[in-house]
Amino acid sequence: MPENVNIMIVDDSFIIRKILEKILKEQKEFNIIAQARDGNDVLRILDNSEIAESVDVIILDLEMPGMDGMTALPQIIKKAPHVRVIIASTLSQKNAQVSLEALEKGAADYLPKPSSAEASNTDTLNNFSAELVLKVKSLGLAAQRLKLRKNTGVAQKTPSQTPAAIEDYSLHEPIRRPKAIAIGSSTGGPDALKEVLGNLNMTRLLNIPMFITQHMPAHFTKLLATNLSTKLNINLLEAKDGDIVKGGNIYLAPGDFHMEIMNIDNALKISLNQNPPENFCRPAVDVMLRSLAENYGRDLLTVILTGMGSDGAKGCEKVRENHGQIIAQDKETSTVWGMPAAAAKTRLCSQILPLNQIAPKIMGAIL
Numbered sequence: 001m002p003e004n005v006n007i008m009i010v011d012d013s014f015i016i017r018k019i020l021e022k023i024l025k026e027q028k029e030f031n032i033i034a035q036a037r038d039g040n041d042v043l044r045i046l047d048n049s050e051i052a053e054s055v056d057v058i059i060l061d062l063e064m065p066g067m068d069g070m071t072a073l074p075q076i077i078k079k080a081p082h083v084r085v086i087i088a089s090t091l092s093q094k095n096a097q098v099s100l101e102a103l104e105k106g107a108a109d110y111l112p113k114p115s116s117a118e119a120s121n122t123d124t125l126n127n128f129s130a131e132l133v134l135k136v137k138s139l140g141l142a143a144q145r146l147k148l149r150k151n152t153g154v155a156q157k158t159p160s161q162t163p164a165a166i167e168d169y170s171l172h173e174p175i176r177r178p179k180a181i182a183i184g185s186s187t188g189g190p191d192a193l194k195e196v197l198g199n200l201n202m203t204r205l206l207n208i209p210m211f212i213t214q215h216m217p218a219h220f221t222k223l224l225a226t227n228l229s230t231k232l233n234i235n236l237l238e239a240k241d242g243d244i245v246k247g248g249n250i251y252l253a254p255g256d257f258h259m260e261i262m263n264i265d266n267a268l269k270i271s272l273n274q275n276p277p278e279n280f281c282r283p284a285v286d287v288m289l290r291s292l293a294e295n296y297g298r299d300l301l302t303v304i305l306t307g308m309g310s311d312g313a314k315g316c317e318k319v320r321e322n323h324g325q326i327i328a329q330d331k332e333t334s335t336v337w338g339m340p341a342a343a344a345k346t347r348l349c350s351q352i353l354p355l356n357q358i359a360p361k362i363m364g365a366i367l
Contacts, residue, residue, distance in 0.1 A: 004029045005140030006054050008045070010036040010069065011061040011088070019119055020059060020088075023129045030136065039067025039075075046079040055083055056143040057136050060107070062089040062098055070102055077106045082146040084108040084139035090115055096219035100190070100227060108139050108335060109187045112217050130280070138187065138308040138336045169344040170352040175325055175365040179299035181208060182292050184285030184315070186215040186307025188335025190224060192355055193305070197250070198232045199359035204366050207247040211261065211292060212236075213285045215307065218255035225252045243270040253283035260291035268295060279311040285339070289315025298323035301365070303358060306334035310342035320348040327351045327358055 007030055011017050017035055024030045034051060036042035042060075046052045058076060062069040069087065076085060085107040089095045099110045111132060118124045185192055193214065216224065222238045229236040237243075239251040239259050245268040253259035257272040271291075278284035285304070289312065292300050302319050304312045306329055316326050326349045328340040333355040344352050353361060 003144055004031050005136060005144075006031045006033045006056045007136060007140075008032075008034045008036065008042065008051075008055050008058045010038070010042045010058060010064075010072075012037050012064040013061075015119070016061070016113065019114075019125075020132070023132055024136065027133055027137075030140075037066075038064040039069060039072030041066075042072055043067070043075055043079065046076065052080045053147075055080055056140040056147075058083055058085045059088050059111075059132075059136075060085050061113070062087060062095060062102070070098055070105075073102055073105055073107060082143050082150060084143045086111055086135055086139065088113040096217075096223055100220065100223055103190050108142075109135055110216075110220070111135060134308060135187070138338060142336055169328075169347055169349060171348070171350050173325070173350045175301065175327070175350060175361055176298075177365050177367060178296075178301035178325070179208060180292060180296045180301070181205075181210045181362065182289060182300060182302045182319075183210065183212045183305060184214075184288070184302070184307070184312040184339060185212070185305035186281075186309065186311070186336075186339055188306035189214045190228075192329065192335075194228060194232070195355050196303070196305070196359050196362075197228060197234060197236070199356075199363075201363055201366075202234055202248070204363070205248060208366075209245050209247050210250040211239075211253075211259070211288060212250060213253040213259060213283045213288045215281050215283070215311070216255050221252055221255045239270045239272065241270060241272040245269065253288060256282055258283050258287040260287060261295050262291065263295055279309055281309070281311050285312035286315035290318050293318045293322040293324055296322075296324065300324035301362065302326045303362075304328045304340045304343040305355075305358075306336055307339035308336040309338050312339050313342035313346055316343045316346055316348055320346075325350040327353060327361065329358065330354050 009017050009020050034045050060069045087099050087102045087107045087110045090113050114124050114128050225236050225238040236250040238254050260271045262271045278286050328343040328349045330352050331337040
């Protein structure tokens, strides 16, 4: 049985700490083992080796007096290497940039934090609570597996999670040359995208468009597109409504908008909408995959990377109905094996691969 998830809250606002405490204490499997007011405070607490070893998840504010969250982050990870850090910060362009930098420096995920005023809105608080609980549960289990692996050299497994069982989900079929590539990702996605995209030979993909749905709020996706495009020297764009699909371009769904591909006047174009969330997500991977499957059929290759939840699994069924192919990231290399697990358990995946084998597998099909 999984252990209870041990949590530390780090925020300079007494009100926000109390809100987080109330939400988390409603979950019987959560233990709040410490609270801190700034970076100096959390580092002092982590000097206690017992706490540093036992904590699974740290919810970290960025803007704090004294030592801020970004400054404290590398030292937190050094003192507790297994810990999963969730950045909780108010949603703004400035905080989006800093939060992306935090993800690059080792934070596991980001959660838009309600302001003190927004916390009085019931719908806002309920949505925040549901997302917080899901992230803490998923990342807490991931931290515990990492601790167990470190302490024993053996990853925690249940009978349904043995390597043989995971491998059985795969169809083990060769990957065909695609005419379009779709990627879905969530928690841990920015690093996974960097690994996959950074190891593709884009000069051999000039005739192949790529489409990405990464679960992120508004402000974040444009920055992610810019950062990856610059660092990897690729043509990664935040998609715009009406964009004509062109080979060699990589289209990233903007935060808070579903992305679909429509055939309009014999031309494939990007269509964005704010229809209701699917799988609690907007953008949703399922929405993207349905439209791509209809337009590309057997020539679509779908890749499901790390992420919590099950978004993408139903879309993968539609991909397979139209004779497309699917690659899912394996459990051992996923930050959270939720989305790729859901895809794998459809038993429709052509391959289930470690992260560092996905780009080579794609390039092997591009003859």
